[in-house]
Amino acid sequence: MARVELENISKLFGATTAVNEVNLQTIEGEFLVLLGPSGCGKTTLLRMIAGIETPSSGDIVIDGEKVTHLPPRTRNIAMVFQSYALYPHMTVFKNIAFPLRTRGVDRTAIREKVEQAAGMFGIGSLLERKPRELSGGERQRVALARAIVREPSVFLLDEPLSNLDAILRASAREELRLFQRRLGVTTVYVTHDQVEAMGLGDRIVVMNKGRVHQVGTPPEIYQWPADTFVATFVGSPPMNLIEQGDVLAGFRPETFLPAGPATENEGFVTYPFQVTWLEYLGAERLVYGDIGEKCCARHVVSRLPGNISIPIEPGKTYPFAVAKKAIRHFDRASGRLIDTGKT
C-alpha cells in the first residue's frame, strides 16, 4: 500500500512528446484507471512509474521517497504487461515463484505463497505446465498471480484484459475488481476501453496526446467532463455538442428525448429533430439526426430506452427536448467547461 506521486513528468522520444507535464497523486488503496486513445502515452506513463523508462523531466515519488532515477527492483512494484511477458522457458510454478526467488525467499515459504496465489486465481492445477500450453485467460491469471505473490506496494496493469474474448473479459473484470478490493493494493490500470474504465475505476485519469485532461470519479467524468475532448471520448455514443455563438452546448444522448406534456416547462429546451437514421439495438434505439437552422445545423444522437416505444421514421421531424440541467457549456475556443456544477 503506497502513494505514488508524479510531479510534472514529461517524456520525450526524439521529437515526439509521449507524456507532457503530468501531475498525478494516487490515493492509498485506490483503483486508478488511465484512460485515453491509442498512442496517448498511457503505457509510457506506467513504464515510468515502474522504472523501466526514465522521465525526461519531473519527479516520481513513492511513499515520500524520490525514486525517479532508481531501477525497478528497488521500487517494490508489480506490473502486468499487455503481452503478459511470462517466462517461456519456465513452468507456471517457476514463473510465479520468480519474484520471490530473486528476493531470496526460502523454499518452503515460496511453495506456500505460490500455491496460495495460484489458488486465488484458480490455476493450482496448471503449475507444472509451460506458458505455451496455456490459453489466453490462463496466461493472464498466471501473470496476475506472479504480480501479487510478493505483496507489492503498487500494482501496475497495462491493458491486461485486451487479449481476452468479450465474455471472458467481463468475468475477468469482475474478478480483478474483487481481488483488488480484498488486497487493498494501490492499483494503476491502463486501458483505452471506456467501459472498462467506468466499471473498474475508483477514479479515472483521462489522457490525450500525453496530457491529462481530467481526473475524477466515473460519475464526475461522465456528467461533468472538463473539456470537449473528455465529453466526446467518454460515453458511447459521445456527448452531443451544438454550436451556440461562442459556446458549445453539450448533452448526453440519453437526455435528449421526445418532447411531451412533462417537458413543456421552464426546465426544458425543445428542438425540432430531423431524423436521418435509426438503429434498433434491442434494449434501446439510437436516433441520428439534425437540429436547429440549416446554417448551423448540428448533428446529434438520441438514445431512446426500450420503454419509449413511440414510432419514429427517418426523414421526418419530431419535437425532442433536453433538460436544462443536463446541458453543459464549453468555451468554443479552448474547449474548457464553463460551468463546473460544483458551485
Add this chain to the structure above:
Amino acid sequence: MMTSAGKVFRTGRLYALLSIFAVFSAFPFYWMIIATFKRDHDLFSPTNNPFLFNEPPTLDHLRLLLFDTHFLTYLLNTFLVGMAVVAITLIIAVPAAYSLARWARGWGEMLGIGIFLTYLVPPAILFIPLSRFAAAFGLQESLWSLILIYPTFTIPFCTWLLMGFFKTIPRDIEEQAMIDGLSRLGAMVKVVLPLAISGILTIVVFAFTLSMHEFIYALTFISVSAKKTVSIGVPTELVRGDVFQWGPLMAGALIASTPVAVVYTFFLDRFIAGFTMGAVK
C-alpha cells in the same frame, strides 16, 4: 485420380531432389572412406574401378597416419585452439550482440552491419600485418597466436548472428524480470541467455568449425610439426614435394570431419533457425 497422381508426382519429385542432394553431400565421405582403406596399388592403378575395393582393404594408411605422423597432436591442438577460441568468442560476442540488439536503437543496426563487414576482409590481406604483430609479441610457433587471431573473424560473425537471436526475444520479458527484482545484467543472465540458448549453441559450433578449418594464419604462424593443427598438419606433412599420400590424407580428413558432420546434423534445425533469424530479421 488427377489429384492423387499429381500428389505422387510431387512427392516423387521432392524425394528425387532430396536423394540427389543426399548423394551429393555424402559422396565426399564415401570417397574418404574408400581411399582410407584402399591399398596404394588399388588406389593408383588407372584400370581399377575407383568406386569399389578391387583388392582387399587395408589398415596401413590409418596406421601410418596415427603412429608415423603427429596427427594425434594435430587433433589435440585443433581441439585446444577451437575451445579457447569458442570461449573468447562467447565472452565477447554475447554481451556485444546483446547490447547492440537492445540499447543503441538505430545505431545498433548500423554498428552490427559494420561489425559484420569486418568479417568479410579476407585473411589473405591480413596475414602479413598480423604476422608482424605475432612476431612483435613473440607469439610465433605458439598456439597462442592462433587463439588470439581467430577471434578476429569469429567474433564479428557470431556477434552478428547472435544479434538476430536477441532481437527475437521480446523486450517485455526482460523488463518483467527487472521488475521482478533483477538488475539488467541479472535479467540478461537469468532470462535472456536461457532463451537464446539455441543461438549460443549455434555460435559455439560455428566458432569451433571456423577455427578448425582456418588455413592461412595457421600456415603462416606455425611451422614446427608438433604445434600444427589438423587443417595445416595433414596437407603439409602428408604431401611431400609433389607426392600426395592419398590414403593417410583421406584418413586424416575423415577423422577430423566426421565429428563435425555429426554435430552439424545434430544441431541442424537450430542452425537453420539461427541463419534465418539473423537474415530475415
